[in-house]
Amino acid sequence: MIAPSSLPDIPLPSGIRSRYVENVNGLRMHVLEAGFGSPDRPCVLLLHGFPELAFCWRNVMIPLAEAGYHVIAPDQRGYGRTSGWDPDYGGDLASFRLTNLVRDVLGVVAAFGYDAVDSVIGHDFGSAVAAWSALIRPDVFRSVVLMSAPFAGAPPLPFNSANRPVASPPEDDVHRELAALPRPRKHYQWYYTTREADEHMRRAPQGVHAFLRAYYHYKSADWKGEAPYSLKSWSAAELANMPTYYIMELDKDMAATVAEHMPSASAISANRWLPDGDLAFCSAEFARTGFQGGLQWYRCALSSRFNSELQIWSGRRIDIPSLFIAGKQDWGVYQNPGAYELMQSGACTRMAACHLIDGAGHWVQQEQPLDVGRLLQAFLYDMFGNQRRRQ
Incomplete structure (x- = not known):
């Protein structure tokens, strides 16, 4: 790894800074921050997908900071200027499994001194991490926004199988x-x-x-x-x-x-x-x-090796306020047939709305940051605005 001091500056908009946080689940986590100048702000966390970086949230961070939030966007495990992860194909694959990615996110929240954040917002594969964060720790993540990748729920446990012959998992033809x-x-x-x-x-x-x-x-x-x-x-x-x-x-x-x-x-x-x-x-x-x-994230997701761990939450649904945003021209909404519908009908019990933004494909927060920023501001205000006023 190249020493951070020798890396070039990041071309960030005014109001966003780059910094490192030590000892986040074994990582030296690189994060971008906006709204950091005022104390006692509520927090929102932004999680990128593949192949993106924390930098890809740059045009959404300022509108959220202007809405009164401390906005934190990390380079997630395996990406960018975050270090401490194994870069080898044959290396520590288990560290990239979903539950450990959730542990990374919890580590960021704790490192900044928050018991809870108003929202965890994820795009692409970051949407999966946001969804699992919401499912596993709804006490920490008070709402969730999923972008471009619907969440269809936790994998089911084998059911009513005690008196049936043991069957091998069906092969995907x-x-x-x-x-x-x-x-x-x-x-x-x-x-x-x-x-x-x-x-x-x-x-x-x-x-x-x-x-x-x-x-x-x-x-x-x-x-x-x-x-x-x-x-x-x-x-x-x-x-x-x-x-x-x-x-x-x-x-x-x-x-x-x-x-x-x-x-x-x-x-x-x-x-x-x-x-x-x-x-x-x-x-x-x-x-x-x-x-x-x-790419290790994909290897974990497609490996049956880690499926049994996720089955711990079989039958559990996301019960915190939820929002879905994607581009109207994004095939990612439909690439897993039925997931978009399952997310709305059962996987998320408090889905506020699903927005498909015209003029955006898969990179919705980059292609249409003003529309995304407005939707996020409105959602967060609806969920927490009146409460903030009372405080």
Whole structure:
């Protein structure tokens, strides 16, 4: 790891600072903060996904600080300037499991001297960490906002099985079926579990900067091929309707996949939500650390090794106030068929609203930060505004 003192400055908006917090569940946690100048503010926590950083919340942090909050956004385990995690494919995979990521989040909250925070807000894979934080510790997290990745609930326990023959877990045939399609395909999450995935992206022929530019563009509303809709089932025929950043060509890696959708020089110059200078910071960070830290999250999620631990909360639902925000042009809402509906019908019992923002793809808090900021401010005011006034 490069010493923090030798790393370049982060191109942060005025009012946001970068700092380190020691001994957070074995990590030296790098965090961004806004609203830190006034004492006794309530806190909100922002959790990024893949392949992003705390920096990707930069345009949402100031509106939340202006609403009266101490806003904390960490580089999560495996990312950015946070250190103390194992970067090797064959290393400590268990440290990246969901329950330990929740422990990381609790460590951040405690390190800043809070018994509870008004909201934990997560995007993409950070949405999963936010959901599990809310499920496991509703006493600490008073509300939850999920972005772009719906939460369908804890995995079920085997039920009414005492008098039945012991059965092996059913094999998921969808991967064999995807490979057997006339246009052979593979699921991106299973690709992300392979040893080669990090190398393909970190050593992309076009360079990390161009790789990330194409990746972010292809999954944004700037790519005009986005027209997502609810899929009928978890089947090869249905999944194959999604773009190739989700259901990839069998013989292509992710760098080659997104290279086909590299935006033009004029489109890059016109991009206001991710100017090239901001992207340069992100690409330099991933060029330095690689992508394996984030890919470990996918390996844990897809491994049956950690499923039994999550079954401790089988049948439990998120009972704190909840909000869902995503881009209207985001396939992430529908990539797990039925999850969006399950989240609203049972997994979250106090869902205030689900907002799909037009003009945003997967990177909703970056593509449309003003709309996201307004929705977050309104939700938090509805939940806590009157209470704050009484205090």
